[in-house]
Amino acid sequence: MKFPRLAKGLSGLKKFGVAELVLLVSIAILVVVVAFPILLIFWNAFTTPEGKFNLKDVVTILSQPQTYEALWNSVVIAAGVTALSTVLGVFFAWLVTRTDLPFKNLMKLLFVVPFMLPSFIGAIAWKILCSPRGGYLNVFLVNLLGLEKAPFNVYTMTGIIIVETMYLFPFVFIQVSGALERMDPTLEESALISGIDLFTITRKITFPLITPSFVAGALLVAMYSLSHFGVPSVLGQNAGIYNIPTLIYQAIHASGGSFNAIRTGTVLASLLVLAAALILYLQNLVLKKGRYQIIAGKSMRPMLLKLRGLRVPMLVLSILYIAVTVLLPTVIIFLVGALKTYGLPLKFTNMTLDNLKYIFTWKMTRDSIKNSVILSVGAAVVTMLVGTMISYVIVKAKVKGKFILEFLGMLPYSVPGTVIALGVILAWSGKFGINLYNTAGIIFVAYIARYMAFALKSTSASLEQVHDSLEEASRACGASHWQALKDIVLPLIKPGMISAFFMIFFPALRELTTSVLLYGPTTRTIGVAIYALHEDGETVYATALASIALVIIVIGEIIIRRLSKAERRNA
Amino acid sequence: MAEVRLVDVSKHYGSHKVIENFNITIKDGECLTFLGPSGCGKTVVLRLIAGFERPNAGEIFIGSTLVSSAEKNVFLPPEQRKIGVVFQDYAVWPHMTVFENVIYPLKIQKVEKEEARERTRKAIAQVGLAGLEERLPYQLSGGQQQRIALARALVSKPQILLLDEPLNNLDAKLREEMRFEIKELQKETGVTILYVTHDQEVALALSDRIAIMDAAGRIRQVGTPEEIYEQPADSFVFKFMGVSNFIPLAKQDGRVWLESTEEEVKALQFLAQTGQDGKILAACRPSDIELTREDTGTRARVQRATFLGPTIDYSVNLGGMNLRVQQDTHEAISNNLLFKEGETCFLKFHHVKSFAHEAEVEGLM
Numbered sequence A: 001m002k003f004p005r006l007a008k009g010l011s012g013l014k015k016f017g018v019a020e021l022v023l024l025v026s027i028a029i030l031v032v033v034v035a036f037p038i039l040l041i042f043w044n045a046f047t048t049p050e051g052k053f054n055l056k057d058v059v060t061i062l063s064q065p066q067t068y069e070a071l072w073n074s075v076v077i078a079a080g081v082t083a084l085s086t087v088l089g090v091f092f093a094w095l096v097t098r099t100d101l102p103f104k105n106l107m108k109l110l111f112v113v114p115f116m117l118p119s120f121i122g123a124i125a126w127k128i129l130c131s132p133r134g135g136y137l138n139v140f141l142v143n144l145l146g147l148e149k150a151p152f153n154v155y156t157m158t159g160i161i162i163v164e165t166m167y168l169f170p171f172v173f174i175q176v177s178g179a180l181e182r183m184d185p186t187l188e189e190s191a192l193i194s195g196i197d198l199f200t201i202t203r204k205i206t207f208p209l210i211t212p213s214f215v216a217g218a219l220l221v222a223m224y225s226l227s228h229f230g231v232p233s234v235l236g237q238n239a240g241i242y243n244i245p246t247l248i249y250q251a252i253h254a255s256g257g258s259f260n261a262i263r264t265g266t267v268l269a270s271l272l273v274l275a276a277a278l279i280l281y282l283q284n285l286v287l288k289k290g291r292y293q294i295i296a297g298k299s300m301r302p303m304l305l306k307l308r309g310l311r312v313p314m315l316v317l318s319i320l321y322i323a324v325t326v327l328l329p330t331v332i333i334f335l336v337g338a339l340k341t342y343g344l345p346l347k348f349t350n351m352t353l354d355n356l357k358y359i360f361t362w363k364m365t366r367d368s369i370k371n372s373v374i375l376s377v378g379a380a381v382v383t384m385l386v387g388t389m390i391s392y393v394i395v396k397a398k399v400k401g402k403f404i405l406e407f408l409g410m411l412p413y414s415v416p417g418t419v420i421a422l423g424v425i426l427a428w429s430g431k432f433g434i435n436l437y438n439t440a441g442i443i444f445v446a447y448i449a450r451y452m453a454f455a456l457k458s459t460s461a462s463l464e465q466v467h468d469s470l471e472e473a474s475r476a477c478g479a480s481h482w483q484a485l486k487d488i489v490l491p492l493i494k495p496g497m498i499s500a501f502f503m504i505f506f507p508a509l510r511e512l513t514t515s516v517l518l519y520g521p522t523t524r525t526i527g528v529a530i531y532a533l534h535e536d537g538e539t540v541y542a543t544a545l546a547s548i549a550l551v552i553i554v555i556g557e558i559i560i561r562r563l564s565k566a567e568r569r570n571a
Numbered sequence B: 001m002a003e004v005r006l007v008d009v010s011k012h013y014g015s016h017k018v019i020e021n022f023n024i025t026i027k028d029g030e031c032l033t034f035l036g037p038s039g040c041g042k043t044v045v046l047r048l049i050a051g052f053e054r055p056n057a058g059e060i061f062i063g064s065t066l067v068s069s070a071e072k073n074v075f076l077p078p079e080q081r082k083i084g085v086v087f088q089d090y091a092v093w094p095h096m097t098v099f100e101n102v103i104y105p106l107k108i109q110k111v112e113k114e115e116a117r118e119r120t121r122k123a124i125a126q127v128g129l130a131g132l133e134e135r136l137p138y139q140l141s142g143g144q145q146q147r148i149a150l151a152r153a154l155v156s157k158p159q160i161l162l163l164d165e166p167l168n169n170l171d172a173k174l175r176e177e178m179r180f181e182i183k184e185l186q187k188e189t190g191v192t193i194l195y196v197t198h199d200q201e202v203a204l205a206l207s208d209r210i211a212i213m214d215a216a217g218r219i220r221q222v223g224t225p226e227e228i229y230e231q232p233a234d235s236f237v238f239k240f241m242g243v244s245n246f247i248p249l250a251k252q253d254g255r256v257w258l259e260s261t262e263e264e265v266k267a268l269q270f271l272a273q274t275g276q277d278g279k280i281l282a283a284c285r286p287s288d289i290e291l292t293r294e295d296t297g298t299r300a301r302v303q304r305a306t307f308l309g310p311t312i313d314y315s316v317n318l319g320g321m322n323l324r325v326q327q328d329t330h331e332a333i334s335n336n337l338l339f340k341e342g343e344t345c346f347l348k349f350h351h352v353k354s355f356a357h358e359a360e361v362e363g364l365m
Helices: A003-007 A010-015 A018-046 A056-063 A065-098 A104-110 A119-130 A136-145 A157-168 A170-182 A185-193 A198-226 A230-239 A244-255 A259-289 A308-337 A354-361 A363-395 A402-414 A417-427 A440-465 A468-476 A481-509 A526-535 A539-570 B042-050 B098-108 B113-126 B142-154 B172-189 B200-206 B225-230 B235-240 B266-273 B329-334
Strands: B004-013 B016-026 B031-035 B057-062 B065-069 B083-086 B160-164 B192-197 B209-213 B219-223 B245-252 B255-258 B278-284 B289-292 B299-307 B311-318 B321-328 B344-349 B353-355
Touching: A018 A259, A018 A363, A018 A402, A018 A417, A018 A440, A056 A065, A056 A259, A065 A104, A065 A157, A065 A170, A065 A198, A065 A230, A065 A244, A065 A259, A065 A308, A104 A308, A119 A136, A119 A157, A119 A230, A119 A308, A119 A526, A119 A539, A157 A170, A157 A198, A157 A230, A170 A198, A185 A198, A198 A259, A230 A244, A230 A526, A244 A259, A244 A417, A259 A402, A259 A417, A308 A539, A354 A363, A354 A539, A363 A402, A363 A440, A363 A481, A363 A526, A363 A539, A402 A440, A417 A440, A440 A481, A468 A481, A468 B083, A468 B142, A481 A539, A526 A539, B004 B042, B016 B042, B016 B057, B016 B219, B031 B042, B031 B200, B042 B057, B042 B083, B042 B160, B042 B192, B083 B142, B098 B113, B098 B142, B113 B142, B142 B172, B172 B192, B172 B200, B192 B200, B200 B225, B209 B225, B209 B235, B219 B225, B219 B235, B235 B278, B235 B353, B245 B266, B245 B321, B255 B266, B266 B278, B266 B344, B289 B321, B311 B329, B311 B344, B321 B329
Parallel strands: B031 B192, B031 B209, B083 B160, B160 B192
Antiparallel strands: B004 B016, B004 B057, B057 B065, B209 B219, B245 B255, B245 B278, B278 B353, B289 B344, B299 B311, B299 B344, B311 B321
C-alpha cells in the first residue's frame, strides 16, 4: 500500500504524518501480539519441521478416537450449556423486568453475581459438595434420607454442563434484561388495545423483538464454553472426560512440551479457531438482521405481568437459585479452606486460621498472588493504552489503510484463550530471537493478546461518543493534533479507559485457561496455584487460596462500583 | 480580516465528486452565505477552507497565504489558518466551564494571562453570557451553548469566521434572535463570515451576498439578497427562495397555451409580448396570483381553502395543475372575494417571471 506513495519521493514523505505513523505502529502491535502467533498455529499444524506441507499428521491426529471424542464432548458441553443458559437467562431476565416480582432491583443485581465467582473455583466447590465419594452434600443426604448410595455424581457430562451453566448464564441474562428494559412498551400496549391477550403478545411480539439479544448472549456462551478449560478439567479428568482445551493441556503437559505434543495441540487449536470463527459469523448474521430500531436507547416503563399467587413462590425460587449457585459454593470454599485436614466434618472445632497463615508465608502461594497482581495490573495498563490508540485510529483517524487495522482488531474477539497460549509459545520461545518461555513475560504477552478485545470494545465505544466536531473545534482554536488529543479527547474518554482497565484487570487476576499452559516454576498465577494445589490433592490449601482470591475480587468489585457511580455523578 | 479565494477547487470521495472546479471569492469583511439543499457540498467547501479536508485539486487562499494546494502539495493544518469555526452541534467541550471553553484558544496561543482573561471576559459579555462563566455546558440551554461556541470562535480575532448551520438545532424563536446577534457581532468586529445553511430566511436576513448551490455542488448564482430574490438566474434559484408556482407554457404569435392541455391562458398573455416563441416556464409566488370574480379569460377551480389568520391559503386547479395562492384576509372580505372549496374563480397574475425551461427545477431537495 505504502510503496507507490514512497516512490513519489520527498513530496510523498511530507504526507506521512502522525496519523500514518500511529496506524503503522498499531498494525505492527496487533500483528506481533495477535496475528503472528495465530498464523504460527496454522503453519505448525500443516507443515513438517522442515517446512513442507503436511496433511498426513493432521489426518492421523484427527482420526485418533480421543480427538473426536474430545471434539464431540466440546460440542455436547457447549450445546448443553448454551441451551440451559438461554432458558435460565431469558426466564430470569423476564422475571426481573416484566413481572411484579418483589425486590426486583436487588434480584437484578444478584443474578449477575455468578460472574464474580471464577468458574473453576465454583467447580472445585461442587466437587467438594457432590463428589460421589465423600462429597459433603452427598454424605449429608445419605445420612439424612438413609440412602444406599450417593445421590449426585458431578464427574459426568451432565455435572460439567450444569456447573458451567451456573457461571455463564449471566451473559444471556444481561443481554436479554437490557433489551427488555429498552423496548418501547407502546409496541406491546398497542397489541393489548387490539384485544390480544398477554400470553400471545409475549409469544408474537415481545419474544421476536428480543431474539437478537438472546441469540447474541447465547452465542457468547457457546464461544466461551467451547474453549473453556477450568470446569471440564476439574470435573472431567477423574472420569476420563476430555474436551479440546483439556486435551491440549494434557498432550502438552504429559510430554513436557515436545514437538509432537505441540503439533497435536496446534491441530486441535485450529479446530477451536474454526469453531470460534463460525460462531462469530453466525453472531454477525443475527445482529445484522436484528437491528430493530424499535428498541430505543432510553428506558421506559414497561407494563408488568401480575404474578398474583405466584409472586412469593417465584421470589423463593429466585433466591433459592442464587443461594444454591453462588452462596453454597462460596461458603463451602471458605469452610473447607479453614479445615485442619480435608475430609473432617464441617464443625467449628475442626477449623483453624493456620491455612491462611501458611498461604501467606509459603513462597509458592505468596509468589502466585504477587505474580497475578503484577501481571494483571501491567497487562491492564498496557492493553488499555494500546487499545485506546488502536481504537482512536479505527474510530477517528482519516488515513488510508485503516481497513487492515479494522480487520486485525476483529481477531482478538475470535481467538480462544487456549489458542492464544499455544500461539504465544510458538512465537516467543526463542525461534524468532526472543525467548520468554518460563518467564512472566510470556504470560504478559498472552494476557495482552487475550484482553485486547475488551480494551478495543470499551475505548471505541467511548470514542464514538466524542463527536468529531469537538476535536475539530480545538484544531480551529489553534491546537495541534497532539494538543487536541491531550486537552479534549483524552479527558472525555477517561471513563472508558478506566472501565477498560478494570474489564481487563479482574479477569486477568483470576485467569486460568491461558496461564495454565504458560506457567513456569516461578511464574504461577493465583489461578494456576489453586488449580495445581487442587490437582495435587491439597484441597484445603487450594480452597484457602481460593477464598483469598474471592475476597480480593469482591473488594475490587465494590471499589469499581463506587468509582463508576462517582464518575457518573460527575459527568 | 482577510479575503478568502477558492480557485478551481475539486473534492472527491472515492468516485463521488462533491465539488468540481469550484471558484469563489469571499470579500474582506463581508458575510457570504452558501445556500443550498442538504448534501450539496456546501459544508465540504467550509471544511476545505477550515483545513479539515484536503482538496483533490485547486488552490485555496486566506488573505495572501496559500493554505491548500493539491498541485503544489501545500497544506496548512487548521490550527495555523487563524480561523474561527462554529458547528451545527455546538461542539462545546463538556468537561470545561464556559470560561475555560472561551479562553482555550488564547491559552494555546500563549497570550499573556491578564490580557487573555480580559479578552475572554469581553467575549463572554459580547454574546450575553456574563455571569455564567463558571457553569458547565450541560447546565446551559442550546442557545446559550451556541453562544459559547460563538465567543470561543471570536475571542482569538480570527481572519475568517466559518459558521456551519449554527442555528439549526435551535427553536424558531431563538433562531430569529441569534440571527440578529450574529449580524450585530459582525458589525462590531468587522470579521469576514462564511455562513453555510439551507434556510433561505436566515440567508436573506444575514448576508451581504448569497451563493446558491445546487445538488451537484455547482454555484447557480451569486448576488446580494435583493438580487437573488428579485432577479433569480434560473428556476432552481427561484424555487429555492420560497414557495413557488411553475406553469409550463408554449407561446407563439403573441399567445400562450398550457403545455399540458393546450388551453389558452389569457391572463398570462403579457408573457408573449417579449422573447422568442417556444416553450417557457412561468414562475410566481402564491402572493403574485389574485383570485377574482371578473372574467379574465382564465378560469380555475378552488380545490382547497385554508384560513391562516392574516392570509388565506388556496390551492386552485388550472388545467389539471395545482397552484398555490395567497390572499390577504381583509382585502378578500371587504371585496367579497372569499372562495369556497369547489367554487369557480378567475385568475390574475402579477410579477410573473419566465424561464427558458423546466429541467433545472428537478433534483431540488
